Amino acid sequence: MAITSLRLNKPYNMGSLYWQLNDVWPVASWSTVDYYGTYKASHYKVRHVYEQLIMHTLHDKVNGDYITYIVNDYNRTFNCHCTVSIITFAGEATKVKHVVEKSVKPFERVLIHKFNKTEYANYTHTGFIRNELFTVDNVVSNHNYFFVPMKSRTNANPELSYSFQGKKIIITTKKIASYIWIYRKVNDNYYPMNLEDNYFTLAPGETRTIDIGSIPHG
Numbered sequence: 001m002a003i004t005s006l007r008l009n010k011p012y013n014m015g016s017l018y019w020q021l022n023d024v025w026p027v028a029s030w031s032t033v034d035y036y037g038t039y040k041a042s043h044y045k046v047r048h049v050y051e052q053l054i055m056h057t058l059h060d061k062v063n064g065d066y067i068t069y070i071v072n073d074y075n076r077t078f079n080c081h082c083t084v085s086i087i088t089f090a091g092e093a094t095k096v097k098h099v100v101e102k103s104v105k106p107f108e109r110v111l112i113h114k115f116n117k118t119e120y121a122n123y124t125h126t127g128f129i130r131n132e133l134f135t136v137d138n139v140v141s142n143h144n145y146f147f148v149p150m151k152s153r154t155n156a157n158p159e160l161s162y163s164f165q166g167k168k169i170i171i172t173t174k175k176i177a178s179y180i181w182i183y184r185k186v187n188d189n190y191y192p193m194n195l196e197d198n199y200f201t202l203a204p205g206e207t208r209t210i211d212i213g214s215i216p217h218g
Contacts, residue, residue: 003049004056008069010109015073018046038192041179041199053078053104055112055133057145066115066145068131072104079103081134084113086120088127089155089176091204096120120147126154128176130203144201150178158202167213173202182210 006016022033032043049056052073057066068084085097098113115129129145146153158177163170171180178201184191196211 001045001049003046004054005058007049007054007071007073008056008058008109010071010107037194039194039198041181044197044199051141053133053135053139053141054143055080055082055131055141056143057129057131064117066120066129066147068112068114068129068145070102070104070110070112070133070141072106072108072110075106077103077105078135078137078139082112083130083132084115085130086115086123086127087130087203088123089153089204090126091175094123094127096123124148125152142203144203165209168209168211170207170209171202172207173204175204177202180208182212 003016003018006013018032020029020031022037023029023031023035026035032040032046034040053070055068055070057068059066070080070082072078080102082100082102083097084100086094088094096115096119100112102110102112104110112131120127120129124147128147131141131143131145133139133141155178156175159174160177160180161172169182179199180202182193182195182198184193193212197208198210200208202208
């Protein structure tokens with residue numbers, strides 16, 4: 001997304017504002033929240049890319065490298081444990097994995113890893129870059145970077161499974177599962193739900209627990 005690119009270009013660009021948040025009448029528009037207060041898919045994405053501590057990848061189209069950065073917009077330092085790897089859509093392990101420990105100062109952008117063509121050339125249509133960041137304060141940032149558009153990927157049945165635990169739904173996948181949508185079905189009608197997360201992608205073997213009993217705001 002352009003929002004991410006602008007944030008990762010610190011200090012040349014310090015971020016952005018986006019238009020528009022919500023609609024003032026019922027209409028098909030570029031807002032991320034509709035007239036009735038329902039979150040669109042884009043609203044969940046925007047909330048993630050505006051998180052204060054992120055770890056994302058950019059493509060350097062000049063030399064072909066894929067570069068992963070951390071951006072810290074908190075007013076404090078974080079000691080980060082970072083894993084940058086290439087995973088296949090089927091969940092097969094590759095030898096491309098880098099573990100980095102970094103201290104990131106307030107409002108700083110830090111380079112974590114640069115993938116050159118020798119590392120990613122064999123996985124452009126069958127794999128993706130997986131970024132995982134952890135701190136001692138349990139601040140977590142996960143980001144999946146895909147080399148090609150979805151229509152050009154070699155995807156397989158994700159083999160999703162789910163279960164309920166009280167007012168929570170637990171979703172697990174064996175293979176890459178893109179844009180999972182949780183909705184409410186009543187009398188063969190489908191209704192969107194405002195959740196803590198939705199329209200998300202799960203990496204192979206990943207599990208996500210979503211609270212479906214509470215409605216967040218903003």
